Amino acid sequence: MWIFIALLFGVFMWLNFHRNHHGLRVLMYHKVSTTDIDFMTVTTEQLRGHLTYLRQANYQFVSLSDVLDSLKKDRAVSLPRRAMLVTFDDAYENNLTNALPILQEFAVPVTIFVSTAFVGGMNEWDGSTDSILTSEQLKSLIDKGFTLAYHSHRHLNYKNHPIETIETDLVSNVEEAGRLELPMAQAISYPYGGRPKSPVMRQQMIEAMERLGIKAGFRIGNRINKIPIRDSYDLNRIDVRGTDSFAVFKRKVNWGKLI
Numbered sequence: 001m002w003i004f005i006a007l008l009f010g011v012f013m014w015l016n017f018h019r020n021h022h023g024l025r026v027l028m029y030h031k032v033s034t035t036d037i038d039f040m041t042v043t044t045e046q047l048r049g050h051l052t053y054l055r056q057a058n059y060q061f062v063s064l065s066d067v068l069d070s071l072k073k074d075r076a077v078s079l080p081r082r083a084m085l086v087t088f089d090d091a092y093e094n095n096l097t098n099a100l101p102i103l104q105e106f107a108v109p110v111t112i113f114v115s116t117a118f119v120g121g122m123n124e125w126d127g128s129t130d131s132i133l134t135s136e137q138l139k140s141l142i143d144k145g146f147t148l149a150y151h152s153h154r155h156l157n158y159k160n161h162p163i164e165t166i167e168t169d170l171v172s173n174v175e176e177a178g179r180l181e182l183p184m185a186q187a188i189s190y191p192y193g194g195r196p197k198s199p200v201m202r203q204q205m206i207e208a209m210e211r212l213g214i215k216a217g218f219r220i221g222n223r224i225n226k227i228p229i230r231d232s233y234d235l236n237r238i239d240v241r242g243t244d245s246f247a248v249f250k251r252k253v254n255w256g257k258l259i
């Protein structure tokens with residue numbers, strides 16, 4: 001009996017330590033709807049609930065530039081203990097129409113990762129069901145405190161392509177952003193969280209990003225990033241799904257992936 005209680009206490013202490021550990025949490029959202037829910041879509045009500053909870057739980061919203069500054073060699077800038085970065089992938093028009101008012105209300109510094117081939121078009125890689133923001137709309141978001149960053153040019157899963165294709169796509173991502181005059185932060189989120197499996201190819205991909213000035217890469221993984229950050233090209237994000245209950249959202253945010 002006593003052993004059981006001691007064990008339970010140990011688990012509780014471990015969970016508590018894990019929860020309060022100095023870490024960077026990065027949330028990954030996609031679409032925001034007023035009515036619909038699916039694994040890539042949260043409702044405005046869910047988004048409001050998430051942000052209300054994060055505030056109450058004393059998470060400290062940081063911007064992507066705060067994260068990039070903390071990666072600098074001198075580490076003059078360090079992140080708060082419970083740092084929280086909010087990101088949206090793909091640049092859906094519904095981020096502007098549905099999410100923006102709520103994000104502004106909570107003064108959240110948001111990053112949108114953009115696949116430049118589809119700016120002003122549709123999500124062609126996923127059935128062309130949703131509109132993607134135009135370059136003018138993206139620029140208007142910058143005036144409202146948003147940060148833009150890379151999400152590959154053609155929304156490629158870098159896990160499934162040869163290094164030459166990845167390098168060409170990265171270059172196109174940077175060049176097209178320049179042509180559209182979109183000011184981009186020096187970070188990328190890998191579509192589908194995909195990176196090459198082989199260490200050699202992975203290194204080649206990182207070198208290609210370094211040549212382009214890209215200093216950080218975000219995957220999925222659902223883990224909390226320890227601070228100081230060791231591998232800036234392998235930053236974990238927490239996958240926020242509309243189909244998750246609020247309890248699941250809280251568990252993912254507080255504890256990440258435990259095992």
Ligand SMILES: [Zn+2]
Binds near residue numbers: 151155
């Ligand atoms: Zn994507």
